[in-house]
Amino acid sequence: MPAGRGRNIRGVNLSTRGELLATNRPTPRYIDEHFARVENRWDPDANPDGYVSMCIAENKLVWDLLGPKLAAGREVPQRVVEYDAMVGTASFREALAIFLERHMVGRPIDPDHVIALAGAGTVLEMLFYTIADPGEGILVPTPSYSGFWPDLETRDELQIIPAHTTSESGFRLTVDQLDEAVAAASVPVRALLFTSPNNPLGCVYSHDELEDIITWAETREIHLVLDELFALSVYGEAAFVSGASLRPALGPRIHLVWAFSKDFAASGLRCGILVSENEGIRQAVDGLAYWAAVSGDTQFVLEQMISDDAWVDEFTAENQRRLGLAYREVTAALEKASIPHVSAQAGFFFLCDFRPFMDEVTWEAEAELWEWLLTTANVNLTPGADCHIGEPGFMRLVFPSERTAAVVAGIERMGTVLAERRRS
Amino acid sequence: MPAGRGRNIRGVNLSTRGELLATNRPTPRYIDEHFARVENRWDPDANPDGYVSMCIAENKLVWDLLGPKLAAGREVPQRVVEYDAMVGTASFREALAIFLERHMVGRPIDPDHVIALAGAGTVLEMLFYTIADPGEGILVPTPSYSGFWPDLETRDELQIIPAHTTSESGFRLTVDQLDEAVAAASVPVRALLFTSPNNPLGCVYSHDELEDIITWAETREIHLVLDELFALSVYGEAAFVSGASLRPALGPRIHLVWAFSKDFAASGLRCGILVSENEGIRQAVDGLAYWAAVSGDTQFVLEQMISDDAWVDEFTAENQRRLGLAYREVTAALEKASIPHVSAQAGFFFLCDFRPFMDEVTWEAEAELWEWLLTTANVNLTPGADCHIGEPGFMRLVFPSERTAAVVAGIERMGTVLAERRRS
Known part of the structure; x- marks a missing residue:
């Protein structure tokens, strides 16, 4: 009988593989933290301290183009x-x-x-x-x-x-x-x-x-x-x-x-x-x-x-234009916040280098910094450890997962708290 | 190394489990036969000899109610x-x-x-x-x-x-x-x-x-x-x-x-x-x-x-009315064709008893009869063997998977060929 067979979770027995799934959720923690905060999103007027997601690979820049297309032809x-x-x-x-x-x-x-x-x-x-x-x-x-x-x-x-x-x-x-x-x-x-x-x-x-x-x-x-x-x-x-x-x-x-x-x-x-x-x-x-x-x-x-070829061409060109525009605005915000990053040409990401803000460049320090940014700046990035990078100190920032103003506000907040941290 | 590892299927190696899936399709044969014939459906005028499906548990009697509801609220x-x-x-x-x-x-x-x-x-x-x-x-x-x-x-x-x-x-x-x-x-x-x-x-x-x-x-x-x-x-x-x-x-x-x-x-x-x-x-x-x-x-x-509670109530009542109506029409057709069956009160099915048409009541004879009905009457039922019944001679007939006229036509065809068979 394999270990775990017949053991109870909250009063009833699962299979060994079921128990493993129930107790070892395959989802990384940053994703759970995201869904726990997503109702409290940033808004420039109503919720300026609100949560800014920069960890989920989604593109929120083109709904005005996509929505009508999904509703058409019904x-x-x-x-x-x-x-x-x-x-x-x-x-x-x-x-x-x-x-x-x-x-x-x-x-x-x-x-x-x-x-x-x-x-x-x-x-x-x-x-x-x-x-x-x-x-x-x-x-x-x-x-x-x-x-x-x-x-x-x-x-x-x-x-x-x-x-x-x-x-x-x-x-x-x-x-x-x-x-x-x-x-x-x-x-x-x-x-x-x-x-x-x-x-x-x-x-x-x-x-x-x-x-x-x-x-x-x-x-x-x-x-x-x-x-x-x-x-x-x-x-x-x-x-x-x-x-x-x-x-x-x-x-x-x-x-x-x-x-x-x-x-x-x-x-x-x-x-x-x-x-x-x-x-x-x-x-x-x-x-x-x-x-x-x-x-x-x-x-x-x-x-x-x-x-609809014409629509796909138009959508793709406009999507690429908006991604490029957002990329450049976010690049400027990262530079203003003195956060180094790898240049990109595609996708939704900046790989940011947080080593200048770490006393020791270790996996523990990276995890600590990620959690500190989540709690002090209310922003959520993907820890480099979750990207299985070979060396600590990096995090993935998703830039079109919120409107650009939200991402820029989040980066400004990071810049502020990181400046304190660098000084301390 | 497990048996099969490294063996080739059509020139390239799959995993052992992949090979098993590729060579032992989990779908029963009656379903493959269905999709092979579905383009040639029965029509009273254009295709009176066309294929009649009575093997897939679908309800085609209510699309006029459902279609507009799916298209609404887009x-x-x-x-x-x-x-x-x-x-x-x-x-x-x-x-x-x-x-x-x-x-x-x-x-x-x-x-x-x-x-x-x-x-x-x-x-x-x-x-x-x-x-x-x-x-x-x-x-x-x-x-x-x-x-x-x-x-x-x-x-x-x-x-x-x-x-x-x-x-x-x-x-x-x-x-x-x-x-x-x-x-x-x-x-x-x-x-x-x-x-x-x-x-x-x-x-x-x-x-x-x-x-x-x-x-x-x-x-x-x-x-x-x-x-x-x-x-x-x-x-x-x-x-x-x-x-x-x-x-x-x-x-x-x-x-x-x-x-x-x-x-x-x-x-x-x-x-x-x-x-x-x-x-x-x-x-x-x-x-x-x-x-x-x-x-x-x-x-x-x-x-x-x-x-939309009111719509659900109305849809469900009308669906039940149409299922009952179709059930009674199909019952009459089965009786006319002298095909015995189990009475039903719910779902999409008749369990038909084909033992009177079999010289020997065996699994082989059931499989032979199913195939014979498919080729001579162009109708597809679910063999009892696929329903894992404990005794041979039965088949499942799905009655709302086509408009009732098609199912009745299919049963009439079955009646004709089965009558010949009984005599022979």
């Missing part, structure tokens, strides 16, 4: 309430294939290779379930999106092997770092999960950098999962290049993940996309899809939206 | 596209608690005890994940909904212990049958999954029958999951009684499952509901919910819908 057909393919309706997957060709990959995509599931996290969870068995390893360069850990470790029981980049090199990834991580791993490595544009760095990778990464994965004959969730959220000089565009076909080991969450500011609609030419993997994911299907009504609305 | 608030609690927004769960109190349980329900996930199958998959560990047993009376097997066995790796009822007793369930099933089980039994109104029998259970079942589960200190997906789809003399109404509180071991799929004819919207007072189980399910959240837009639409 002559919903009966098929939206009927059972259909759990991996997405045929018409939605056709629209997605055309959309992905036009806006990301630049060459035709077979709609049969496209699968829609309830969120990008679900796509990753189900894709990696089919790629690797419990205990096996998946390579993830860091700093990283914090959610990969629950996505891969909780239900799939995989082990993430971090490949740490360093602040010295501006967190640039090299294939040597990937080789070192594989060499240090105590379990077989089955895949590389690569994020571009990067979360939390906000960088895009050049054609040559991507070529190195893809060739590396090909040579080692491991799967390469391209997480390109911020493909259209690019506002800097450097253009986004999809890793999928570097080969005439993905082949059986390269898989593309995208979602509506980030590039269409619609994380609540729970719609993530997988593109894979590997028939076995698609069949296996199809076998799981029933437990994470996208609402038929939501598929219909999103299909109408992405099939 | 002044969607921004929150529908934002991250929110993965178990459902606070306002949706409050509306659900009131709805469930008013229409099913008859006493107040705490919104904190309500969880919404992407479909009832997902609710079951995640709930049983937290109740039982791999290899453990869950008791399921038969005939049964076929989907419980993939829901519990595929990802959760549980074993369903069938408690067979018999045609001799009209498939009535007794606690002796439950005891016998537990005694015969080679693994520990952790829960009873009980469906009322029953799928595929279409019966409702009386207060006294429910009392026996609940007392039985309480005495054995196992979890009892009440699957009441057809609670509002009752059209016969016998009134529906919710098992949850028999106790002043559910307590830590009774859990209620419901969904919009059946009672609101909206299987495509992927929204299932769990009510549980067990805090540990709710926490554990919450830890899984990120991978199966309901679209925020869909939550909003459904919240607006169920908060």
Whole structure:
């Protein structure tokens, strides 16, 4: 009998795995703190001391464009309430294939290779379930999106092997770092999960950098999962290049993940996309899809939206313009507050360097500083530890998750309390 | 290295579990046959020989009532596209608690005890994940909904212990049958999954029958999951009684499952509901919910819908009237075709008895007859084997899954070919 079997939680027995979930919540603490404060949001007049969220990767800058589009075309057909393919309706997957060709990959995509599931996290969870068995390893360069850990470790029981980049090199990834991580791993490595544009760095990778990464994965004959969730959220000089565009076909080991969450500011609609030419993997994911299907009504609305090319072009251009504008305003606020940060060209993030405000540069000091900023400045950032960075002292700041005035006010507050701290 | 590791499917290696999924599709064959034929549907004029589906539990009789309601109130608030609690927004769960109190349980329900996930199958998959560990047993009376097997066995790796009822007793369930099933089980039994109104029998259970079942589960200190997906789809003399109404509180071991799929004819919207007072189980399910959240837009639409009491009352009454009307028309058609069947009072089903048309009453003969009806009469029923009935010769006929004229036409066709068969 495994440890824990038959033990009681609040008076009734759960399974061992249920008990583990109940007592070890997979969500990081910064997210719980966010939802505990979100009702008390900052307002310039009504609530100037209110909470400023800078930790959740959402884009609140474009609702005026998106809202009317979601409300339009509500002559919903009966098929939206009927059972259909759990991996997405045929018409939605056709629209997605055309959309992905036009806006990301630049060459035709077979709609049969496209699968829609309830969120990008679900796509990753189900894709990696089919790629690797419990205990096996998946390579993830860091700093990283914090959610990969629950996505891969909780239900799939995989082990993430971090490949740490360093602040010295501006967190640039090299294939040597990937080789070192594989060499240090105590379990077989089955895949590389690569994020571009990067979360939390906000960088895009050049054609040559991507070529190195893809060739590396090909040579080692491991799967390469391209997480390109911020493909259209690019506002800097450097253009986004999809890793999928570097080969005439993905082949059986390269898989593309995208979602509506980030590039269409619609994380609540729970719609993530997988593109894979590997028939076995698609069949296996199809076998799981029933437990994470996208609402038929939501598929219909999103299909109408992405099939309107002119609207998508206009929305994307305006979204990029607003992200760039917010990025520059927030850069100015960070500079005024003397908070160093990594420059970005895409995504929703600044990776801020808080080492100048720390007496000792340790993980404990980082955690303490994060909590102190939360309580004294009422702002919530993502601790670098949750991004699994290889060295302490950094935090992720999400800049379009509130209107820019709120983020600037939050940074001003941070500047004030940090100045005190530096003096003390 | 486990068997299969490193083997290739179509040129690339999957994980052992991925390979199992890719090569052993969990979906029953009758469902694949359905989707292969669905484009060629029956039409009295244009396609009189067309396909008639009688195998998928959907209700197509009320779209004229539901469609306008789904299209109304599309002044969607921004929150529908934002991250929110993965178990459902606070306002949706409050509306659900009131709805469930008013229409099913008859006493107040705490919104904190309500969880919404992407479909009832997902609710079951995640709930049983937290109740039982791999290899453990869950008791399921038969005939049964076929989907419980993939829901519990595929990802959760549980074993369903069938408690067979018999045609001799009209498939009535007794606690002796439950005891016998537990005694015969080679693994520990952790829960009873009980469906009322029953799928595929279409019966409702009386207060006294429910009392026996609940007392039985309480005495054995196992979890009892009440699957009441057809609670509002009752059209016969016998009134529906919710098992949850028999106790002043559910307590830590009774859990209620419901969904919009059946009672609101909206299987495509992927929204299932769990009510549980067990805090540990709710926490554990919450830890899984990120991978199966309901679209925020869909939550909003459904919240607006169920908060309109007058509309719900009117819709439910009219739905029940139409189900009853269709039931009586289909009964007449079955009688005319000389197909015996079990009488029903709720749900979407007839359990038909095809033994009079079989030379030998075996599972092989049942499978052969099902396929023969599919090819000669172009109708698709659910084989009794897929309902895990304890004896061969029965099939489930879903009557509101097409307009009644289509179902009647399909039954007439069956009558014609079966008459030939009887003579031959």
